[in-house]
Amino acid sequence: MLKNKKKYLNFALLFEIMxxxxxxxxxxxxxxxxxxxxxxxxxxxxxxxxxxxLEVYGVYRGYNGLIENDMIKMESKSVGNIIxxxxxxxxxxxxxxxxxxxxxxSAYENLKARGIEGLVIIGGDGSFKGANIFSSEFNIPCIGIxxxxxxxxxxxxxxxxxxxxxxxxxxxxxxxxxxxxAHNRLFIVEVMGRDAGYIALYSGIATGAENxxxxxxxxxxxxxxxxxxxxxxxxxxVNLIVVAEGDEYGGANNVAETLRASMLTTEIKVCIxxxxxxxxxxxxxxxxxxxxxxxxxxxxxxxxxSNLMVGIVNNEMCxxxxxxxxxxxxxxxxxxxxxxxxxxx
Ligand code: ATP
Numbered sequence: 465m466l467k468n469k470k471k472y473l474n475f476a477l478l479f480e481i482m483x484x485x486x487x488x489x490x491x492x493x494x495x496x497x498x499x500x501x502x503x504x505x506x507x508x509x510x511x512x513x514x515x516x517x518l519e520v521y522g523v524y525r526g527y528n529g530l531i532e533n534d535m536i537k538m539e540s541k542s543v544g545n546i547i548x549x550x551x552x553x554x555x556x557x558x559x560x561x562x563x564x565x566x567x568x569x570s571a572y573e574n575l576k577a578r579g580i581e582g583l584v585i586i587g588g589d590g591s592f593k594g595a596n597i598f599s600s601e602f603n604i605p606c607i608g609i610x611x612x613x614x615x616x617x618x619x620x621x622x623x624x625x626x627x628x629x630x631x632x633x634x635x636x637x638x639x640x641x642x643x644x645x646a647h648n649r650l651f652i653v654e655v656m657g658r659d660a661g662y663i664a665l666y667s668g669i670a671t672g673a674e675n676x677x678x679x680x681x682x683x684x685x686x687x688x689x690x691x692x693x694x695x696x697x698x699x700x701x702v703n704l705i706v707v708a709e710g711d712e713y714g715g716a717n718n719v720a721e722t723l724r725a726s727m728l729t730t731e732i733k734v735c736i737x738x739x740x741x742x743x744x745x746x747x748x749x750x751x752x753x754x755x756x757x758x759x760x761x762x763x764x765x766x767x768x769x770s771n772l773m774v775g776i777v778n779n780e781m782c783x784x785x786x787x788x789x790x791x792x793x794x795x796x797x798x799x800x801x802x803x804x805x806x807x808x809x
Contacts, residue, residue, distance in 0.1 A: 487605070487765055489519040491535065491580045494552040495526035495559075495587035495594070498742055499611045499625025501750030502552040502586055507543035508758025509584045509609075514540055516766060521580055525555045526587070527562035527594060530571035535578065547751055550628075550744045556587075562594055565601075572602040581605070582765040584758070586624070588612035589790045596771055596786040605770035607761040608786060609754075613742060616660035618792035619784030620775025624757070626662065627749040629741045633667035636737055637704065641671060644703035647731070650692075652723070654716035654736040657708035660793065663741065665800060668706035674808050677719065679710040680796045685719070689726045696730065709736075756781065 492509045494502045506522065513520040520538045523529040536542075546553055561567030575583075582605040585595045595606040610617050613629035633655050644651045653673075655663045661678020668676035674692070677683050688705075695702050707716045716734045724732050746754070757774045760781050764772055773789040775782045 486768055487518065487581045489521070489579045490582045490584065490762065490765055491521040491523050491530075491575065492538075492554070492584040493523035493526055493529060493586070494554050494556040494611065495585060495591035496556065497588065497612060498551050498556050499613045499623070500550040500628040500742070500744055500746035501624035501754040502556075502611050503543075503546040503549050504746060504751045504754035505586050505609050505611060505624055505758040506552065506554060507547055508755045509586075509762055510538045510543045511540060512759045512762040514538075516762065518762070518766075519579075521578060522554050523583075525559075526557040526591070527559035527567075527571065528557045529554075530574060531559065531561050531567050533574040533577075535574075535580075547755075548745050550742075550746060552586075558590075559594075562598075568598050568601060571598065572604065575604060582607070582770075584609060584761045584765070586611040588614070588623075589617055592773060592786045593790050596790070599771050605765055605768070606786075607764045607769065607771075608773040608789070609757045609761050610773060610775060610789075611754075613663065614657055614660040615662040616793050617773070617775075617789055618794055619773055619777070619782060619789045621777055622749070622753050624750055624754045625742075625746070628744060628747045629656065629663055630666045630670070631747055632741050632744055633663060633737055634670045636740065637667055637671040637673075637706065640735055641703055644733070645701065648701070649731045649733050650702055650705070650723070650727075652705050652707055652716040652720045652732065652734050654707050654709055654734070656737070656741050658710040660710075661708040661796060662794070664706050664708035664711075665796065668704075669800075669804065669807070671704060671706070672808070673704045673706040673804075674702050675705045676804055677705065677707040677711040677713060678796070679708055679712060681801065683711055683713040683719075685713060685722055689723065692723070692727060692730075696727065702730070 610623040615626040
């Protein structure tokens with residue numbers, strides 16, 4: 465990690481560097497799944513770039529916009545009144561063409577024609593894999609900002625969108641719990657997370673779920689049934705289990721079907737929260753981390769860095785090479801499961 469590598473560079477030195485004009489024009493794009501807070505990051509990149517005298521292009525629809533030359537020169541007002549909006553004003557996409565050498569060649573030619581010398585990519589690990597390959601093939605400096613609701617990346621404590629997504633999930637699950645409690649029903653609530661269980665973990669703990677099933681942990685369904693039956697005998701009100709969509713047992717419907725066959729007295733319902741977890745106005749935390757990351761991403765390009773993901777670890781800026789950021793994921797320690805077990809007795 466290149467933690468705090470830039471600290472010795474002060475603003476006076478920055479302006480000296482700017483006089484030699486290492487980089488004049490940059491582009492910014494959003495790629496992969498959308499996440500609330502991406503607009504705040506775009507705003508930070510555009511305004512920081514302009515304030516240092518750079519030209520800044522917004523690229524539409526992720527890597528597709530590079531390939532199809534769908535870009536627009538951004539001004540300060542282009543990013544006015546967007547910090548509070550979910551989604552992304554630049555749109556996002558998954559680009560099959562960018563996976564090919566021909567696609568990336570077209571992207572490079574379009575960038576060259578406009579004089580764009582560096583890119584800020586706001587997206588997940590797939591987007592950074594693409595940026596890493598592109599940068600090494602065509603020598604275009606790329607800096608990544610982690611924008612994904614899953615919080616599944618190493619090198620940062622938070623990814624843009626995660627905080628908003630868990631708060632959306634918590635507020636929905638609280639409502640479900642009210643009705644579950646009124647009818648004495650057990651709800652199996654499915655939240656997003658194909659490969660990572662952080663949304664389930666945080667929202668499950670925050671709503672007092674009896675159990676939380678996530679891809680990182682083997683699901684022992686017979687132990688779960690035993691645990692629920694014991695609680696049933698003790699007449700403990702059991703209203704809620706939170707399941708990540710990528711749980712090895714196959715999501716909420718499969719879990720509910722198995723439980724229904726074993727628990728005769730309890731009525732079991734399923735609720736799949738789905739895409740509401742991606743939308744909505746970003747939380748304060750997501751706006752703040754997006755603003756900090758956007759600012760530092762542009763600084764990285766100005767200082768001549770490339771192929772780094774900007775992150776925040778222990779509230780300090782942290783810079784991780786793409787190779788490391790895409791290979792490693794944040795692990796979930798066993799302590800979390802001890803906590804859940806103790807709190808749901
Ligand atoms: P999310 O976490 O929301 O899924 P992501 O950035 O991981 O976001 P992906 O669909 O994995 O989303 O990747 C986004 C885009 O990055 C892909 O559609 C593709 O254009 C590009 N990309 C991913 N992997 C590669 C690769 N190996 N080579 C070139 N481009 C890639």
